[in-house]
Every structure is written in structure tokens, then in C-alpha cells.
Amino acid sequence: SQELEQSPQSLIVQEGKNLTINCTSSKTLYGLYWYKQKYGEGLIFLMMLQKGGEEKSHEKITAKLDEKKQQSSLHITASQPSHAGIYLCGADDGQGAQKLVFGQGTRLTINP
Amino acid sequence: DTAVSQTPKYLVTQMGNDKSIKCEQNLGHDTMYWYKQDSKKFLKIMFSYNNKELIINETVPNRFSPKSPDKAHLNLHINSLELGDSAVYFCASSQDMGGEYYGYTFGSGTRLTVV
Numbered sequence: 001s002q003e004l005e006q007s008p009q010s011l012i013v014q015e016g017k018n019l020t021i022n023c024t025s026s027k028t029l030y031g032l033y034w035y036k037q038k039y040g041e042g043l044i045f046l047m048m049l050q051k052g053g054e055e056k057s058h059e060k061i062t063a064k065l066d067e068k069k070q071q072s073s074l075h076i077t078a079s080q081p082s083h084a085g086i087y088l089c090g091a092d093d094g095q096g097a098q099k100l101v102f103g104q105g106t107r108l109t110i111n112p
Numbered sequence: 113d114t115a116v117s118q119t120p121k122y123l124v125t126q127m128g129n130d131k132s133i134k135c136e137q138n139l140g141h142d143t144m145y146w147y148k149q150d151s152k153k154f155l156k157i158m159f160s161y162n163n164k165e166l167i168i169n170e171t172v173p174n175r176f177s178p179k180s181p182d183k184a185h186l187n188l189h190i191n192s193l194e195l196g197d198s199a200v201y202f203c204a205s206s207q208d209m210g211g212e213y214y215g216y217t218f219g220s221g222t223r224l225t226v227v
Contacts, residue, residue: 033216042116042202042220086153090216099145099168100204100216102155 004089006103013079014111021074021106023089029069031092033100038085046074046087076108084110115139118203118219125193126227133188133222135203141215142208143167144186146178149200149221158201161186162208193226200224 003026013019023032031050035043047056049065049072056063060077076083086107090100116137125131137144145168146158160168161180175191190197203219 035218040221040223043218045217088155090155099157099160099170101157105153105155107153 004091004101004103006087006089006106008106009104010107010109012109012111015080016078019076019079019108021087021108023072023074023103025070025091027070029065029072029091032065032069032072033090034063034072034074035088035090036085037088037105043088079110081110081112084108114219115217116203116205116219118201118222120222121220122223122225124225124227127193127195129193130189130191131193131224132190133201133203133224135186135188135219137184137203137205137217139205139207139215139217140184141205141217142183143206144180144183145204145206146186146188147202147204147218149202151199155202159186159188190224193224195226198224198226 005024007022011019033048034046036046037043047063049063052067052069054065062075065072086105088102088105090102092100118135123131143160143162145160147155148158149155157170158172159178163183164180177189178186180186200221200223202221204216206216
């Protein structure tokens with residue numbers, strides 16, 4: 001079955017700095033999703049990537065899927081306190097399994 | 113208008129009780145899910161329903177029984193609650209596009225605490 005590994009598991013950065021979170025899969029990724037979760041809240045959809053080499057941006061967050069479709073990265077430019085939270089990558093294994101498998105999450109803290 | 117709504121948001125109950133969590137989606141999606149997030153924040157699927165039909169049951173104890181009265185609703189009933197059931201339960205939905213699934217949308221979660 002598909003397994004997703006996120007790194008780092010925890011990240012503390014100074015406000016204004018750039019950062020990258022990685023998501024690596026044991027299998028080819030189909031439909032890679034990035035979500036953000038704040039404490040006590042649900043998962044907020046950020047972006048979905050499907051094609052090898054695809055890159056999407058929303059405000060200061062950019063997500064990429066590598067050409068081999070086994071790794072995705074989430075990059076935040078000029079981080080702000082509002083970026084703090086848990087970032088989760090999820091993937092459909094493309095086998096019609098009708099479910100997302102998630103990584104263990106990356107806890108991001110932004111220090112002022 | 114909330115796309116996927118769950119009730120209640122918080123639930124505190126004693127061991128041995130029976131409780132239900134309700135979920136409704138207004139996105140017109142065909143497939144609905146229950147996910148469990150444990151204390152370590154691991155998010156794992158429990159069940160999925162497609163047009164009221166159970167598709168996935170991921171080795172969940174039979175104390176957990178999902179019920180889908182129609183494709184917009186998926187409720188989760190839990191019998192004889194145990195301490196280990198304490199977690200955040202998320203409802204989600206997606207659209208079936210000929211065997212591929214898009215637009216996974218999650219509810220805000222129900223934090224269940226069993227004491």
C-alpha cells in the first residue's frame with residue numbers, strides 16, 4: 001500500500017524566512033494533496049498536483065510534484081505567523097481505492 | 113455555507129456509552145469518508161461510502177458502525193466507547209469521476225474524549 005513520509009516532522013523558523021516541507025512516496029503519486037490544519041480546526045485544502053513536473057502557487061505558498069511523481073515539496077516564501085500549523089500531504093494511490101493516504105504531518109512554528 | 117459539516121464539534125462521554133457523530137455535505141459529491149486522527153496527528157481512513165454503499169472498512173472494530181441514509185449524509189455510531197477511542201474524527205467527501213476521486217473536502221472535525 002502507499003506510504004507517505006514527510007520531512008521534517010517539526011520546523012521552527014523566524015518570521016520572514018523561507019521554508020520547505022517535503023513529502024516522499026513509496027509509489028507513484030496520483031493526485032497529491034496538500035492540506036493545512038490549525039489546532040482544533042479541520043483540514044484546509046491548499047493545492048492538488050497530478051502531473052509530473054507540475055507546480056502551483058497560492059499567495060506565498062508553492063507546491064511542486066517531481067517528474068517521477070514520487071516526491072512533492074511545499075515551499076513558503078517570507079513566512080508569516082498565519083502560516084503556522086500542521087501541513088499534511090495526502091495521496092490517492094491511483095488504484096481506485098477511493099481513499100487518501102496521509103503523511104504524518106509537519107508541525108510548523110513561526111517565531112516573531 | 114459549510115461544504116462538509118459535522119456535529120458535534122466536541123464530545124465528552126464516559127466509557128461504555130454509545131454515541132453518534134453526524135456528517136452532511138452539500139457539494140453533491142458521491143463519496144463520503146470517516147477518518148480518525150490520533151494523538152500523534154496520524155490521519156487514517158476508517159470507512160468510505162459511495163452512493164450509500166460501503167466501499168472501505170479499514171480494520172475498524174465493529175463497535176463502529178457507519179450509516180449513510182443518502183449520499184449527502186454519513187453518520188458514525190460508536191457503541192461501548194473505550195478510552196482508546198479518544199481522537200479527532202473527520203468526515204470528508206469527494207467526487208467520483210469514473211473511478212478517480214477529486215476534491216477531497218474535509219469537515220472541521222469532532223473531538224471525542226472518552227473518560
